Amino acid sequence: MKRLTFMLTALLCLNGAAFAAIDWESKGMQMVGEIVANPSAFFYDFQQDLEGTTPLPPGKSFSVQTGLFPTLIPMGYTNLSGKYRLHAEGRLAPGVPQVDLIGGYWDMIWAKMAAKQSDTVDSAKFNGYYVGAIVSASVSPRIRTFWGYKHSALAANLKFNEGKEPELLGTKVNSFESGFKDDFLIAGIETPKGINKFWSMQLNYGVRTQTFSTKLSWYGKFFELGLNIYPEGVLVVHPVWNFHVNF
Amino acid sequence: MGISFWNKKKFFTGLLLAAFTLTPLPSTLYAAVAEDSKIFTPYFDMTLMEAAFMPSQGNIFSGGNINTQVGLLTRITQKDSLFGLYNFNYAGPAFQPQDSKQFTDRSMSHGFNFEYRRNLNEKFRVRPGVSFLTDYSRTGANEAWKNGLYNMNSYGGQLAVDYNFSFERNGFVTAAVIARKIKFPNYTDLLTEFQTAGNTSETGGGLQDQTLTQFSLRPNWNGFFGGFTYTLQGYKNQVVVNDTGVYGDTRQKDKTTTLDAGFRQKLWIFELSPMLSYTLHRSNQNFVRYKFLGATPTGGSLLAGDSDVTFVEGNYDYNEMTLSIPMDLNITGKWAVGGSINVTRRLYTQRGARDSDNNYTDTRQKNVMSTLTGSIRKRMNDVATMRLFYSLMVASSNNKFEKYMPYNYTGNTLGVAYQLSY
Numbered sequence: 001m002k003r004l005t006f007m008l009t010a011l012l013c014l015n016g017a018a019f020a021a022i023d024w025e026s027k028g029m030q031m032v033g034e035i036v037a038n039p040s041a042f043f044y045d046f047q048q049d050l051e052g053t054t055p056l057p058p059g060k061s062f063s064v065q066t067g068l069f070p071t072l073i074p075m076g077y078t079n080l081s082g083k084y085r086l087h088a089e090g091r092l093a094p095g096v097p098q099v100d101l102i103g104g105y106w107d108m109i110w111a112k113m114a115a116k117q118s119d120t121v122d123s124a125k126f127n128g129y130y131v132g133a134i135v136s137a138s139v140s141p142r143i144r145t146f147w148g149y150k151h152s153a154l155a156a157n158l159k160f161n162e163g164k165e166p167e168l169l170g171t172k173v174n175s176f177e178s179g180f181k182d183d184f185l186i187a188g189i190e191t192p193k194g195i196n197k198f199w200s201m202q203l204n205y206g207v208r209t210q211t212f213s214t215k216l217s218w219y220g221k222f223f224e225l226g227l228n229i230y231p232e233g234v235l236v237v238h239p240v241w242n243f244h245v246n247f
Numbered sequence: 248m249g250i251s252f253w254n255k256k257k258f259f260t261g262l263l264l265a266a267f268t269l270t271p272l273p274s275t276l277y278a279a280v281a282e283d284s285k286i287f288t289p290y291f292d293m294t295l296m297e298a299a300f301m302p303s304q305g306n307i308f309s310g311g312n313i314n315t316q317v318g319l320l321t322r323i324t325q326k327d328s329l330f331g332l333y334n335f336n337y338a339g340p341a342f343q344p345q346d347s348k349q350f351t352d353r354s355m356s357h358g359f360n361f362e363y364r365r366n367l368n369e370k371f372r373v374r375p376g377v378s379f380l381t382d383y384s385r386t387g388a389n390e391a392w393k394n395g396l397y398n399m400n401s402y403g404g405q406l407a408v409d410y411n412f413s414f415e416r417n418g419f420v421t422a423a424v425i426a427r428k429i430k431f432p433n434y435t436d437l438l439t440e441f442q443t444a445g446n447t448s449e450t451g452g453g454l455q456d457q458t459l460t461q462f463s464l465r466p467n468w469n470g471f472f473g474g475f476t477y478t479l480q481g482y483k484n485q486v487v488v489n490d491t492g493v494y495g496d497t498r499q500k501d502k503t504t505t506l507d508a509g510f511r512q513k514l515w516i517f518e519l520s521p522m523l524s525y526t527l528h529r530s531n532q533n534f535v536r537y538k539f540l541g542a543t544p545t546g547g548s549l550l551a552g553d554s555d556v557t558f559v560e561g562n563y564d565y566n567e568m569t570l571s572i573p574m575d576l577n578i579t580g581k582w583a584v585g586g587s588i589n590v591t592r593r594l595y596t597q598r599g600a601r602d603s604d605n606n607y608t609d610t611r612q613k614n615v616m617s618t619l620t621g622s623i624r625k626r627m628n629d630v631a632t633m634r635l636f637y638s639l640m641v642a643s644s645n646n647k648f649e650k651y652m653p654y655n656y657t658g659n660t661l662g663v664a665y666q667l668s669y
Contacts, residue, residue, distance in 0.1 A: 022306065022307045026306060027307065037389075139289050139291075143630060143669050189291050189630075191627075191667070193627070199627065199628075203293065203315050203335065214293075214295050216295070229297050229311060232353070236311070237297060237309075
């Protein structure tokens with residue numbers, strides 16, 4: 001016990017020394033470098049924030065959804081997603097799972113405005129879409145597991161006017177043309193938090209690019225709050241706020 | 248030069264032992280089989296951890312772990328069942344024990360296990376099975392996953408026998424043998440390629456390809472558990488370096504023996520799950536330390552330790568003790584405060600510690616890594632929990648040569664973890 005006390009005391013004493021000065025400038029440069037190296041991956045993480053990849057609540061036939069944060073604000077992704085239930089769980093026969101079709105589209109309004117009004121930007125195209133299907137089955141009265149597939153695509157193209165190119169890390173950037181396309185497998189689990197309130201956790205895995213993410217979501221009648229984790233992304237944690245209406 | 252080889256060796260050992268000894272099939276399914284009358288029993292477990300790491304050396308970084316297990320148990324007859332399990336695992340940047348990986352190294356794996364279960368009688372059950380694993384690795388250079396130097400594929404079989412000696416107290420003993428063939432398709436000897444610039448192809452030749460055989464005996468009773476595990480790694484092509492400083496004809500062989508014990512108990516409002524393990528790792532591989540790139544033998548012989556090129560016999564042999572004491576104090580039905588102490592102490596039996604100038608000293612190298620964690624846990628419902636935690640980690644070693652890897656540092660970790668398990 002005495003040794004344990006000494007060890008704990010020593011650990012607490014060392015606590016102060018453990019904090020090195022954080023070099024925010026170098027961290028920022030590292031992040032900018034990662035975005036420049038692979039811009040489409042950076043913008044695709046935000047697309048995943050607006051993608052509706054949870055199943056429709058039991059009893060609902062279709063839904064519309066739009067991402068509010070960080071997609072519409074501040075990224076300027078004007079977006080619309082939808083879900084349509086092809087089959088309700090157990091309707092055809094007992095045990096046959098629910099099947100939903102999912103899809104959506106977004107276009108960055110800032111890019112359009114910049115191309116029209118800015119002297120620096122010559123042309124800008126930032127948009128993307130996704131389509132897929134989600135299969136969900138109840139494994140107990142309080143648990144639904146869901147499985148899915150989605151095809152996601154994104155274009156991120158930007159060209160600057162000659163003589164107006166910005167400098168990033170000491171290098172002039174003339175333009176970048178970047179795209180992203182992959183087929184994803186989805187696995188998740190959902191549990192109710194109250195009447196018309198759910199909590200879910202899911203994994204999205206891109207089979208070609210090996211891009212992966214985890215989504216934690218709390219959703220009710222109109223809003224979804226999420227915490228999306230992109231372990232290999234520039235911004236690892238995205239807090240998410242989406243609006244939806246289910247019919 | 249020597250450093251890079253030494254890091255690789257430790258990397259492989261750690262990777263393989265972690266991949267094949269620490270990922271058992273979910274034990275909860277054992278109890279589920281006897282009681283469950285359903286034909287299909289699904290299994291789903293998802294754990295997510297994300298944290299910020301602040302080391303005393305270097306800059307702040309973030310990292311996390313994702314583990315997803317999806318399984319299905321299918322009962323064919325009263326005595327026969329099939330079990331399939333898919334496991335996705337991602338281990339992100341994090342503080343690492345000394346002599347293992349860089350903070351920025353990551354790995355991602357897909358594992359598939361298929362098991363046939365047959366109840367021979369009331370007490371005995373056999374479980375033959377097959378496994379496939381693909382593991383991707385990535386360094387701080389952010390290379391594409393498919394190009395990782397240490398990417399690994401493995402496949403193999405297992406045979407396990409369970410003897411149930413107490414149904415009331417969930418008492419059983421499991422004896423198992425597993426065999427794996429392991430390949431590193433991207434591995435190449437970068438040093439040899441560098442030295443022979445005229446080469447047009449890789450020169451590794453499957454240097455790390457190997458077979459792994461493991462025997463284990465694990466008793467469980469009333470929340471108490473223990474085990475003996477013996478692992479043998481036989482390298483297909485890697486040969487042992489001799490005291491002349493050149494490779495001989497003997498193939499490399501590593502043997503690892505582990506004894507562990509612990510329990511999981513709930514007493515009043517306390518949940519306690521301490522665990523103690525002791526590992527003996529022995530390898531016939533040796534090591535030649537080049538003090539700097541281009542070093543040549545100076546002074547005494549290669550064995551004297553004062554030459555710029557020094558031969559170290561049994562460089563990789565070590566004894567390691569790990570103690571882990573996690574505890575939760577359930578304040579209410581939903582909330583708990585927790586704490587945990589983890590200590591890992593590794594003592595090399597032959598390798599000397601080095602001073603800051605990369606000279607060997609007379610004492611054997613000893614690494615200690617201690618972690619103190621405090622946490623708050625919220626049980627969201629029957630299947631989901633969330634934990635907010637802070638850890639203070641202290642790594643210390645009598646090895647002061649830290650040009651490539653840190654040995655003496657402290658670090659703070661602040662993170663959040665979620666788990667959903669059904």
